[in-house]
Amino acid sequence: MTDAAVAKKTEVNAEQDLTDGFHLVIDALKLNGIDTIYAVPGIPITDLCRMAQGAGMRVISFRHEQNAGNAAAIAGFLNKKPGICLTVSAPGFLNGLTALANATTNCFPMILVSGSSEREIVDLQQGDYEEMDQLAIAKPLCKAAFRVLHAQDIGIGIARAIRAAVSGRPGGVYLDLPAKLFPQVMEADKGAKSLVKVIDPAPAQIPAPAAVKRALDVLKSAKRPLIILGKGAAYAQADDAIRALVEKSGVPFLPMSMAKGILPDTHPQCAGAARSTVLKDSDVVMLIGARLNWLLSHGKGKTWGEAPKKFIQIDIEPKEMDSNVEIAAPLVGDIGSCVSALVDGMGGQWPAPPADWTKAVTTKKDENIAKMAPRLMNNKSPMDFHGALGALRTVVKERPDAILVNEGANTLDLARGVIDIYQPRKRLDVGTWGVMGVGMGYAIAAAVETGKPVLAVEGDSAFGFSGMEVETICRYGLPICIVVFNNNGIYRGVDTNPTGGSDPSPMVFVRDARYDQMMEAFGGAGVRVTTPDELKRAVDQAMDSGKPTLINAAIDPAAGTESGRIGNLNPQSVVRKK
Ligand code: ADP
Numbered sequence: 001m002t003d004a005a006v007a008k009k010t011e012v013n014a015e016q017d018l019t020d021g022f023h024l025v026i027d028a029l030k031l032n033g034i035d036t037i038y039a040v041p042g043i044p045i046t047d048l049c050r051m052a053q054g055a056g057m058r059v060i061s062f063r064h065e066q067n068a069g070n071a072a073a074i075a076g077f078l079n080k081k082p083g084i085c086l087t088v089s090a091p092g093f094l095n096g097l098t099a100l101a102n103a104t105t106n107c108f109p110m111i112l113v114s115g116s117s118e119r120e121i122v123d124l125q126q127g128d129y130e131e132m133d134q135l136a137i138a139k140p141l142c143k144a145a146f147r148v149l150h151a152q153d154i155g156i157g158i159a160r161a162i163r164a165a166v167s168g169r170p171g172g173v174y175l176d177l178p179a180k181l182f183p184q185v186m187e188a189d190k191g192a193k194s195l196v197k198v199i200d201p202a203p204a205q206i207p208a209p210a211a212v213k214r215a216l217d218v219l220k221s222a223k224r225p226l227i228i229l230g231k232g233a234a235y236a237q238a239d240d241a242i243r244a245l246v247e248k249s250g251v252p253f254l255p256m257s258m259a260k261g262i263l264p265d266t267h268p269q270c271a272g273a274a275r276s277t278v279l280k281d282s283d284v285v286m287l288i289g290a291r292l293n294w295l296l297s298h299g300k301g302k303t304w305g306e307a308p309k310k311f312i313q314i315d316i317e318p319k320e321m322d323s324n325v326e327i328a329a330p331l332v333g334d335i336g337s338c339v340s341a342l343v344d345g346m347g348g349q350w351p352a353p354p355a356d357w358t359k360a361v362t363t364k365k366d367e368n369i370a371k372m373a374p375r376l377m378n379n380k381s382p383m384d385f386h387g388a389l390g391a392l393r394t395v396v397k398e399r400p401d402a403i404l405v406n407e408g409a410n411t412l413d414l415a416r417g418v419i420d421i422y423q424p425r426k427r428l429d430v431g432t433w434g435v436m437g438v439g440m441g442y443a444i445a446a447a448v449e450t451g452k453p454v455l456a457v458e459g460d461s462a463f464g465f466s467g468m469e470v471e472t473i474c475r476y477g478l479p480i481c482i483v484v485f486n487n488n489g490i491y492r493g494v495d496t497n498p499t500g501g502s503d504p505s506p507m508v509f510v511r512d513a514r515y516d517q518m519m520e521a522f523g524g525a526g527v528r529v530t531t532p533d534e535l536k537r538a539v540d541q542a543m544d545s546g547k548p549t550l551i552n553a554a555i556d557p558a559a560g561t562e563s564g565r566i567g568n569l570n571p572q573s574v575v576r577k578k
């Protein structure tokens, strides 16, 4: 057909036998079971947002792309299928890119779909509207990056993006869709045939039997074994197999932050409250979906003590093995398959670890829990972190199916230790980068994807990075309760300007800021509390009502410590003049 004939046909007969790039993108996503898009609309994807909603997809429209991107990333983590973030070109794309890079770093599957300007103009750098070579910029920050130039390639492009995001080690994928693609018209039946339903997007990766045997031999040789569960284990959704392995082996387990709840923190074998002891004194450590990165002190040094260690590591990414120390028994495969193979290989009877080890761990853990208990029960005003967290710990105990989102420094590090988690994938936080700004994006996606109540525990600084999304929360009426730990600043609210000048210290904010009024501005509920009892009552009420709520919790500005629990990574001047 000539262009003129196509145009005529479009007008007359659009419904019956023509389709275009807009429809094909939507149809391709839907065909692959993707029903939600996290977006900020604008040229050239405005109509795509509108039409996706028209086609029955959930389109959650954000105030900033970074938050939409974080939402897509955590949706990917929760669902084991890529979350979709949709942005406009150059600035919108760049705003989404931080989230794409963060998703890749954390092994969360997401696809950043960005509209882009006209290729011919971009490549000659002739100054198009929002001109940028987005594909080239995205490439080093994600697992894979693709561009689709022709409507008939949309199906393949989306299929490749989905498979790249979820197969092997999951991660971020960039998909570049130039403005000109969307109105490209094609015959509807040809369009439908061009779509691809991805078959088995994340195929099982079965470990070799010899590798399974090697791992079991090393485990059996242990006098002081330890299992470390990472967020890869939470992602894998192999909860029953993991529980079987832990319980059959009798080995103490230590959950990394987002792996808390795969087995409840109150499980008798949980060694969370004896972390330093088990890291230092163990002799065989089985890592399941956890990397030996900075969060585990790279598997060496003081944290890991003098005792020689042997590591068994389960990971889908072969290159992860020996990344920091020698891995005595690498087990490459998907966690479900690897853990099931281990359980099968253990047979009917498996020797319990030496009782002196398990007893030592339990004793240490009970001691630490007992030491902490009175601090969590204090009802001081202004609150310290422990008093406030003691109240929230009870809330989560009473509402184990709620999802906890957590960011900040003291607010993060202390909450991680204090608040027990009882079910898998119920704790979402700053992850591998320790990044601030994931809070509202994660909270929104958690509510949208699961329909469960969300409790977001936020440092006042952390909250500020994505705080404008309270409007989004109110607009969609999401059951999210935000608690801002308001200590007037980053780490603490007591720093002063060393020169005595009128500028405040870079570490402090407006004193006693009314974050609660931000929520009220958009029709949600805002509450200010000053004691743990008030805090508990306010959170209970918010969670019972399901209404968007922000609780401004006044925390003693002097209570926190510099950098929370990772002060050791914070370089400080030794020749400070002021
Ligand atoms: P944490 O921060 O909790 O210690 P990491 O993000 O460092 O966890 O590690 C997660 C690991 O899990 C990554 O190395 C990733 O390759 C791995 N992983 C993710 N999904 C799977 C899976 N389905 N099977 C096996 N390994 C996985």
Ligand code: TPW
Residues within 6 Å of the ligand: 407, 408, 409, 410, 411, 412, 433, 434, 435, 436, 437, 458, 459, 460, 461, 462, 463, 485, 487, 489, 490, 491, 492, 560, 564
């Ligand atoms: C994207 C650096 C780490 S923690 C933090 C910042 C700015 C805020 C700590 O203050 P908060 O918590 O949230 O009030 P609290 O309870 O200790 O007072 N930019 C990014 N990521 C990081 N990690 C930083 C800056 C940082």
Ligand code: MG
Residues within 6 Å of the ligand: 459, 460, 461, 485, 486, 487, 488, 489, 490, 491, 492
């Ligand atoms: Mg603070």
